[in-house]
Amino acid sequence: MLSSGPFARACLWGYGLLVLAFLILPILVIVPLSFSSGAFLHFPLPGLSLRWYARLIEHEPWRLTLKNSVIVGAVATALATVLGTLAALGLARARFPAKGLIMALVLAPMIVPAVILATGAYFFYRPLGLANSLLGLALAHAVLGAPFVVVTVSATLGALDPSLVRAAQSLGAPPWLAFRKVTLPIIAPGVISGALFAFVTSFDEVVVALFLTGPAQRTLPRQMFDGIREEINPEILAAATILIVLAVALLITAELLRRRSVRLRGLSP
């Protein structure tokens, strides 16, 4: 395209690859360290072992925090997905007064710093009995996750041909059936990737967790936060490696869904 010659093109490639390396190498470098047989975070490794993973399994706090994180993540994801999908359908359906304002409210949790929601929730949830409870944390996480669902579902809806639904309805399908047989299959990839986003948001969230959890509601990110602050050891890196594997799996799922959605909508051959 624009590049005037092979030299400029090579420079661009070199620079681009360096930036990509900057993005990904820091994450990859901790994987081998987590398999170290020593306690120090240096290369070359003294030897390979799984001892840090074994400690992860043995240590009670990790198990408790993992359980809490999964519960909170599941509840938050379910809430965010249902509410977000409905809202996306509603917002796509028609113009109505104050739509811009509603859109701004719905997307605001992505923009407003977590510490503001956390401080607000810290005061507001206690009289409701939601402070120091997994439910309270899950509700706050659903707030943070819902905008992602709205955005991903809206994106798939934007490409939905309304005549398909009308065709179904004119053929006698009641609205619910038309939704289930026509709309849902088309937006499903959007719903699922929205749900994945919402889950990752909750599973990774630490600021609100710092404000809203007591010792019994400790989540995995909170445990990691304390661990990183006090002492980074290969045990933390083992936990981090597991989270990286999870991230890769979720990312690939989301990417496959995106491609499927593009194909379903007939946007590319």
Next chain:
Amino acid sequence: MAAASVELRRALARVERRRALGGFLLALPLVAFLVVFFLLPILGMLARAVDNHELASVMPKSAEALRNWQGIGPPPEEIVSLFVAELKEAYRRREVAIVAQRLNREQAGWRNLILSTARRLPDDAKGSWLATLIELDPAWAEPAIWAGLRRAAQPWTDIFLLAALDLARDEFDSIVRAPAEQAIYLDVLARTFWISALVTLLCLILGYPLAYLLASLPERWANPLLIVVLLPFWTSLLVRTAAWIVLLQREGVINDFLIRIGLVSEPLPLVFNRAGVLIAMTHVLLPFMVLPLYSVMRAIPLSLTRAALSLGASPLVAFCRVYLPLSMPGVAAGCLLVFILAVGYYITPALVGGAADQMISYFVAFFTLQTANWGMGAALATVLLAVTLILYWIYSRLVGIERLRLG
């Protein structure tokens, strides 16, 4: 004919209204949920920033009397004796600390004044109660403490919001500059903007060429590389922060490497300082720059720059005059997004920064969780919220919120 068309128009409008109502009803559950669990907590936090209930709840009669009293210097004896009586009672109920705590927000040291006075109050006045108080501590003769008490007796207070802007009130209730050892928040705010601006600039410098490269590749090639951009985005923030500490430590991977290849002889200080904050935050926020740039650049037709080239423009001119202006929407979207997100950052600076690298979010958390000074925490959060909303508004004007996506 005309009647039929009016009828049709009405029917259409009816359908349209029904659709609008249906759409609104579908959006309603989420809106209601966000109002209850997002908007109300934030409004409650704003109320906390001006909350002033402590004195009135512990010493209601004195509070009322002080509210109605106007004047400078110690108040009349009847108010003082009322105050002393309620102070004794509060001490007996172990509630005097609540008042002492509140007064300490007016001026450091008043906590001790209130507590030590309450501890040593005699049963009967020697002369007047005012004289008794002054004998216990000469500070009671000063107008400042009584003005402070009167401020604490009001239904709401502005001292926290003022303090968040390095201001305070003196004994005449006029707004003055806060004492130098407390006046750090304008500095913190400026630092927050400065760090965010630097991170945005770094992201742009790193992200623009990368997005340009990706946009110039066929999708078959661009997609796998985009996954590399997206992976950090899906990886836990804490994992990435931990990674940077491991890399940047004094005896960490990067310093090991630099020393081994002989580039430096002494390890560089890269973490627990400003450099660490900038590197780690740039890494965390870079995908938010690359993705909007990429989606804008993808849509720029190649033919335009080709045309410029074929008309004799040099590649640099073609880039500056044609491509760059066309990519500006992406630059604006990416920069605003990165800047907005950076302004609210807390975790990364807290873990990789030093004490002088903390941004405003850190102080919100610090006052709320570490010192139980909720008025101050809420006031700083209010400032942060105001900044964020202004930026959000600018974003919606320049870019449009319908283009807001974090992934």
Next chain:
Amino acid sequence: MRFSPTLAAAVLFTVVGTAQARDLTITSWGGAYQAAQRQLYFEPFQKETGIKLVEDTWDGGIGVLRAKAQGTPVWDVVQVETDELVLGCEEGILEPLDWQMLGGKDKFLPAAVHECGVGAIVWATVLAYDGNKFPNGGPRSWADFFDTQKFPGKRALRKGPRQALEFATMAQGVPPAKVYEALRAPGGIDKAFAKLDSIKKDLIFWEAGAQPPQLLASGEVVMTSAYNGRITAANRQDKRNFKIAWDAGFVYQIDSWVILKNSPKKAEAMKLVHYLTRPENQAKLPALIPYGPTHLDGAKLVPAEYAEEIPSSPKNLPHGVFFDAAFWVENVEKLTERFNAWAAQR
């Protein structure tokens, strides 16, 4: 299977809404110290009494106690420093203890006895460094700590004024015994802050007790203030060669066990505090981490081989100064504010 919203909601609330019935919690200072407590006290206590125990960690601060004591607290038993004990008791956020159950006030060191708290350990904040980094001898005084010419490199102090002001005063040549006199003298606090300011660009701050050994191990700092037990524990467990400069001067003090006001588990909490302060239990600690007992009988039971490493050993004690609770009760909040504002600026 058909999806039933009612059933789903019911499941959701039983899984998630378990906020009310909670277990007894104990909050200590993390790292190697809490690991030792877990092994010696927390686990045996659970086995012996069948009471389930949940642990939390903190780094001190009266503000944290105030925040935690709101409404029904999530913490029950907490290990606090003396100023937090005195302030918290005065503010009514701590429960008075049942001293009869603990065996009477005369069984403990006088400084370990308070209406709202009983002494947990005798410990010290000391000057520590990595012996391997100083083959020709390390810092021998706090003046050395503040001398970046003689000993270049970063150093770390606990974030906050406590102990830091004492050390900055010692660095001016004031002997440990006279430190609080100097701090109370007009301008004494300003002088201490000026001393801290003189090495500000080489200072980093730690909050958790586990950080100083980590900072030494990673080479991030050349010397640091530290809780004495953590340094010895790192040497024993990770085979480090960290040194404590006892004769540079140190601040020793007594931490106390307290119970937060309105604890829903008050009876169990008292049982736990009693268990923690039994002399035979206190005497086991130095073998894992060298902190001294507060129970008079406990002190006699400490094996001689470990007695050398605790702050109150005859060899160490002359170099130490006892934490002046009265000074800190009066000043801790004002000075914490001043310290934090100072630290937050370049």
